[in-house]
Amino acid sequence: MLKAVPGTNDIFAQAKEYPFREPVFRYIISTAEEVLRGAGAQMVYTPIFEYLEVFQKGVGLTSDIVVKKEMFVFEDRGGRLLALRPEPTAAIVRAFNEHGMKVWPQPVRLFTWGPIFRGERQQKGRYKQFHQVDYEALGLSDPLLDAEAIALMVRIYKTLGLRNLEVKLGSVGDPEDRVRYNQYLRELFGPYASDLSEDSRVRVEANPMRILDSKSERDQALIAELQPKPMLEFLGPAAQKFHEQVCNYLDRLGVAYTVDPSLVRGLDYYVRTAWEVHHAGIGAKSALGGGGRYDGLSEMLGGPPLPGVGFGIGVERLAIALEQEGVALPADPSPTLYLAPLDEAAKIEVLALAEQLRPKIHVEIGYTPKSPRKALEDALKKGARYVGFIGEAERARGVVTLKHLETGEQRALEPLQLHSLFEGPELK
């Protein structure tokens, strides 16, 4: 029997293992959507695959995604390389430029959610296909938008009922600040290159900052020993002022955060603001979500200058955190009416009646004829408010036997009476 690829998951209501239960996903996505729409962001769907260059140029040649070949790449029939998206931001920037959103009132604030693909080794909270809710504010370089993005992200987590959050805020500076920082790191790590992991050895020359967020224990041990100065000490005056403004705005909004002077992010396109949201239950090495400013990304993709800031929330990791905090999910809606056939001929009668009532109320039906006692058990299991039976006796009189499950009150109703009972906005 064929099985799913390791690192991919089927998501359904009765899934035994967190975080793969569909009601949890629905809760997260609908809450995020409500928060983001309520703040005026528009939903956008971009394809789950793009030309490889969109992601390769965007995330950077020294990111894990490119170095460790974490992208799922395939050829189209013309031999052009395509990739499943390893992150949504580059695709959204591509769409912004392609559809001339520059002429819309700025900033343009967009959100999306959907599957993301990275060929990482599977562990708890790390999958080959996972899901993200993603928000992007494009077209304006103003620390107000960074503060708003962080506040919205935190509000999504809090609305879901999550506590124990920590927002780590840093700045990766402007490109020229990073040139100075990388030079400093190159000199620091250079003599110890042979102590680094194979991936990081390449980075000493190409992009030593990337060594700092390496997942390799070997690299982390060397970092602990060498104690590099943090990025924040290398900010130029413009990036420094921008960072202070983001902090001031967050203080003013009452959003709690801690400044992490050495925060660096996994993707090359970030400038200035970078942040991560951590949760005790997920472990220090993995973030619940992250975000940052990416003013140079559009130009990396061959587009015009386009400032932007945004975040990605990992749905699976968030589901794990919600479970660990024991957050109760909203109950699934239960049917107002459960209609049960008592004999073979009643099957279609029950379905026909259900279809007439369904625009008004939530109706479920039994699919195989049962005794009234068994059908009643089914209705109770479903949490229905009423159960209706149709059998030989009902057919002879042209009625449905309707029982209110809470009071036990039972009456025989003609279809018209049944319709008017469920017509009103408030049912007993």
Ligand code: AMP
């Ligand atoms: P990143 O784009 O790497 O900052 O990822 C944003 C968020 O997506 C992370 O904070 C995680 O919550 C989630 N995430 C990233 N990679 C994975 C993965 N392989 N499996 C599950 N969630 C992930």
